[in-house]
Amino acid sequence: MPKQVAVLVAANVLNNRIAPRLGPLTSAAATALLVAMARRSGASWEDLGFHRGRRGAAVGGALAAGVVVAYTAGVALPATRRFFRDDRALGLTRARALEEALLQVPVGTVLLEEVGFRGVVYGTLARTRGAATATAVSSALFGLWHILPAIDMAEANPALGRLASGEGIEETIEEIVEEIRHPEEAPPPRPWKKHLDTARVVVGSVVATGVAGVVYCELRRRNGLLAPSLFHTATNSLGYAFARLAANLPDNDSQPRG
Template sequence: MRRTIATGLGVLTAANLLNNRVARRWAPVTSAAATGALLLIARRAGLTRHELGFRDARAGAATGGALAAAVAAGYAAGVALPRTRPLFHDQRALALSRRRVLEEALVQVPFGTVLLEEVGFRGVLPALLGRVLPARTAVAASAALFGVWHVLPALDMARANPALGRLTAGEDPAPGDGRRGGVEAGRLVAGTVASTALAGLVFHGLRHRAGLLAPALLHVATNSLGYAAARAARRLDDRSAGPAAPLRR
């Protein structure tokens, strides 16, 4: 079983590098292939659909849909308030054309990010670890690995969204004097790993209560609606500042 777990971790590591450093636009293809490989590993290990979280689709849709609506409301409130609006100034969204934003929100996020992360870290990995570890330890280990999974995205976030990076690192998100060049990479990575590990525990709780679909819908809403929130924040700032160049189309 330990060899099986190591194989699964190898699949996740390879996908992480490909999606974040080598072939980002091909992430949906890479993630679909990696997800298929993980499910094949799970099948050969004798894991059941129930162990993987493929159950309670109706409950998952209801729970995940309600949480997605809450995310939308929270983003709307955050964009509307000048104090929190800078948190949505993410160049990963603002630098894209409208077509590319739609691609990210509707294709890259659900199929390039959420599919693999939910099946991998809320389905296959904790189930495999549960064969050699106590259940709670297996969940905690999977959540910790989910945090480590976000090291490379954290480095990208430091460049693309300095305000959110400062907040993640436990600092005031308001712009500083610039002498430090933003948040130190080490503190940002540590803050991101800790916060995403905690999110992994929350997502696993949802998966335990309502199946894998619940955290998947919440995950999609959190990431995909962020693109809409970033563009809405830019539009509000442009209106406040007066006439300005329009967003890229």
């Protein structure tokens, strides 16, 4: 297991800090290496979650449709629309956004995370320690895996940092709108507060993705790897489309961005 974790850590650093655009290549190579290591240790394809394809497709497809409904509702409501406006997505050209949604997310992110955490880590531990231990360890590692992305997310979406600092949704939106309408009255920047908000976003992200990992593990246990993979892909890839949609809709007191 330490060797598998080392492969995941190396891929995480490469994808998030050293060569993000090469994420699909890095993730594909890391995935192949992890599968080879697991197979060499005696794991079967079923142990790794490569089974129940039809059932996984049906369940994963239904969950992906649910993501569309949830995102549509979130963007439609002014109170939650702000949290879809991620500068990482809005700063991309249309071609780059398509690359992220159709290549970087499915191959650079979901492939490695699902096969790595729900396939190899879960499958290896489930064989010797049982499903409960496999779920706990896999989900904890999955949460920690998101530390670097969470730091980037906090910088790209300040609204999340404000929400994580304990401010309610209404207060957060009101403060942001006031800063836009009266920038001269905005309080001076406080670096320490930014760092504190970032830390809160990171902790919240680790906890949230750890909990998501438990859900993904249960989906994998019942339906194979395809179900959580489709759900995971929809959750991440559709974010790019809905970020652009949210950017072109008005807030309570503001105009569309155009």
